[in-house]
Amino acid sequence: MAHESILIVEDDADIRELLKVLLEADGYQTVLCGSAEEALTKLERTLPDLMLLDLMLPGEDGLSFCRRIRADRRLQRLPVIMVTARSEESKIVAGLEVGADDYVTKPFAADVLLARVRAVLRRVAGADAAEQPGSVIVRGAVELDVDQVSLKVAGKPVDLTHGELRCLQLLMRRPGMVFSRGAIVNQIHGPDYPVTDRAVDVMIVGLRRKLGPYAEAIETVRGFGYRWRAH
Numbered sequence: 001m002a003h004e005s006i007l008i009v010e011d012d013a014d015i016r017e018l019l020k021v022l023l024e025a026d027g028y029q030t031v032l033c034g035s036a037e038e039a040l041t042k043l044e045r046t047l048p049d050l051m052l053l054d055l056m057l058p059g060e061d062g063l064s065f066c067r068r069i070r071a072d073r074r075l076q077r078l079p080v081i082m083v084t085a086r087s088e089e090s091k092i093v094a095g096l097e098v099g100a101d102d103y104v105t106k107p108f109a110a111d112v113l114l115a116r117v118r119a120v121l122r123r124v125a126g127a128d129a130a131e132q133p134g135s136v137i138v139r140g141a142v143e144l145d146v147d148q149v150s151l152k153v154a155g156k157p158v159d160l161t162h163g164e165l166r167c168l169q170l171l172m173r174r175p176g177m178v179f180s181r182g183a184i185v186n187q188i189h190g191p192d193y194p195v196t197d198r199a200v201d202v203m204i205v206g207l208r209r210k211l212g213p214y215a216e217a218i219e220t221v222r223g224f225g226y227r228w229r230a231h
Helices: 013-025 036-045 062-071 089-097 110-130 162-173 181-189 197-217
Strands: 005-009 029-033 050-054 080-085 102-106 136-139 142-145 150-153 156-158 218-221 225-228
Touching: 005 013, 005 036, 013 029, 013 110, 029 036, 036 062, 050 062, 050 110, 062 080, 062 089, 080 089, 080 110, 089 102, 089 181, 102 110, 136 162, 142 162, 142 197, 150 197, 162 181, 162 197, 162 225, 181 197, 181 225, 197 218
Parallel strands: 005 029, 005 050, 050 080, 080 102
Antiparallel strands: 136 142, 142 150, 150 156, 218 225
């Protein structure tokens, strides 16, 4: 059974208790918070393995809190699954853009929630195991050396532009995590850079061409953005 710890940040006491019961029945340890401020206090003392974060919180909302976490060097690798109402599609996009790893919509089925939790924990564990010293990221036959600005596909070197390097770095570090076009632009150029969505799409087409038979590793998530396919 699982032994990972999960921080539940949810202001609705009934949903908070339901999440606790479901997760603990599956072997996880849980810590409960009703607000972002309370969660931050707990995070200052100990780091969980994953956080379930409701977006509609009193005080600081979930989007702002997720953005704060991703800006904190100690917390930025903490996996985050957003919990949001089914009608809040724009919130889902915004949450993925500020760095959430996945999302679950309310009302949620227990098996779906647990599957998402397991999948994110597996992806993070796999990413940590595959990343090697010197900023070398290996995903199957694709090897990216960030320090040396080099890409090898099935052992053959492939030339990259600076933008393509930064985009691949973002996608390959977190396989399975969806990145919006805005998040990709921020990775390459920094915030508020005036690049259209079409420019990002064109770059992805170029990257897929360079990946050749492994082009499908970059997966389009319709309506949201792109991700490196998790295997």
